[in-house]
Amino acid sequence: MEISVSNLLKVIKLAAQIILENGGETYRAEETIKFIGRAFDIKEIESIATPTGFYITVSLDGNENNTLVKRIRKRTIDLHKINDVNQVSRQLSEHSITLDEALEKLQEIYKRKDSAIKYHVLYAGLSSAFFALLFGGHVLEFFTALITGIIVSMVSRRFENLQSYQFFSSIFSGLIIACIAVFVTFFSKMVNYNSIIVGCMMPLLPGLAMTNAIRDTIRGDLISGIARATEALLVASSLAAGAGVTIYMAYTIGLF
Amino acid sequence: MIEIFLDLIYCFAASLxxxxxxxxxxxxxxxTPLVASIGYLIYLACSAQLNTTLGFFAGTTFVAMMGEIFARKFKMPATIFIFPAIIPIVPGFGLYETMLxxxxxxxxxxxxxxxxxIFNIVAMAIAMALVSAAAIKMKSGKMN
Incomplete structure (x- = not known):
């Protein structure tokens, strides 16, 4: 079967890009690249994927090399897209779709905007609220965390197109969470601000990034391990800084 | 007893x-939320009976194992199951207390x-690495 290198590279690039931009692991991107390459009997295919970009070299006959570099700037989490890319690479390896069809499908996945995104604000609030209950909250904490989670989700969406999105959204989220929790505690005198703050922080914490960082390092993917660890540290420490400053001020003023 | 049951329901809703x-x-x-609640229960039981770090290890092992099993069953990446299910076990309270x-x-x-x-996070990571290493050993050349 005759395949064009440019189409193959486009498919591989888009697949890896979607995986890395939507929170997939780097080894998953590398494996998908290798998997698609093997399905088309490519002589040589080699890739290095890191959270901030990837490099691919493809050689159809072993003589001429085609290399591609792609920088990843935006990183969000969308498990549905990762699953769809996985489906496409599976279909490609079974040869149930052609390269052109795969390219079309991947472009569709890449461009897709989630229609239910307006509900995400509500889901974020509810998730925070139930975490507040899990960490020892009661009815008042539940509703405070619900409203705080909704506000935080709406505010951090404003920062989405910013260059240093993660830093600003985390630090402002921490600030807002702690402010609301401290004020509600001060005025009602009967809520526990700890459970509100922890409950609202739980969905924002880089839990998987932290564990993935160590796991990548154990696997020997040192660069992506360090990159993930830095990302997790940045998010966690800016969240803590935002909340910490507010609580520190509350102590200094003598609110409680 | 009733408190643990309520905790599991909260855990289910939060991870859903x-x-x-x-x-x-x-x-x-x-x-995923079902795995999250059972994993949280294992974490609670182990940290009450044995030791907190062991609790994190056992809970994560369960979640990661179920993630790999469901990944085979649904033919989806394991992350889809592990990511939302691991969140209740992440030591957010510990991080918050450190900051406080x-x-x-x-x-x-x-x-x-x-x-x-940090020890608890490392315990979680080791559990996940062990399970994924075992999963790679077991699968027969197929990618999930």
Missing amino acids: FFALIMNAPKNTLMH AFVQNDILSALEIGADT
Whole structure:
């Protein structure tokens, strides 16, 4: 079967890009690249994927090399897209779709905007609220965390197109969470601000990034391990800084 | 007893909504929170009976194992199941307490809680690495 290198590279690039931009692991991107390459009997295919970009070299006959570099700037989490890319690479390896069809499908996945995104604000609030209950909250904490989670989700969406999105959204989220929790505690005198703050922080914490960082390092993917660890540290420490400053001020003023 | 039961329900709801934020595929939305609650129960039981770090290890092992099993069953990446299910076990409270101790100028207990939290995160990572290594050994050349 005759395949064009440019189409193959486009498919591989888009697949890896979607995986890395939507929170997939780097080894998953590398494996998908290798998997698609093997399905088309490519002589040589080699890739290095890191959270901030990837490099691919493809050689159809072993003589001429085609290399591609792609920088990843935006990183969000969308498990549905990762699953769809996985489906496409599976279909490609079974040869149930052609390269052109795969390219079309991947472009569709890449461009897709989630229609239910307006509900995400509500889901974020509810998730925070139930975490507040899990960490020892009661009815008042539940509703405070619900409203705080909704506000935080709406505010951090404003920062989405910013260059240093993660830093600003985390630090402002921490600030807002702690402010609301401290004020509600001060005025009602009967809520526990700890459970509100922890409950609202739980969905924002880089839990998987932290564990993935160590796991990548154990696997020997040192660069992506360090990159993930830095990302997790940045998010966690800016969240803590935002909340910490507010609580520190509350102590200094003598609110409680 | 009733408190533990309520905790499990809260855990179920919290990870369900978390999975919804992360846009998890619709047909996984019942399995993931269930795994999350059982994993949380294992974590609670082990940390009450044995030791907290062991609790994190055991809970994560269960969640990661179920993630790999469901990944085979649904033919989806294991992350889709592991990511929302692991969130309740992540030591968020430990991180928060570390920060709180720093803010209160209590450096000694901040370092103590901080070191403990890092140990717990490392325990979680080792559990996940072990399970994924075992899963790679077992699968017969197929990618999930």
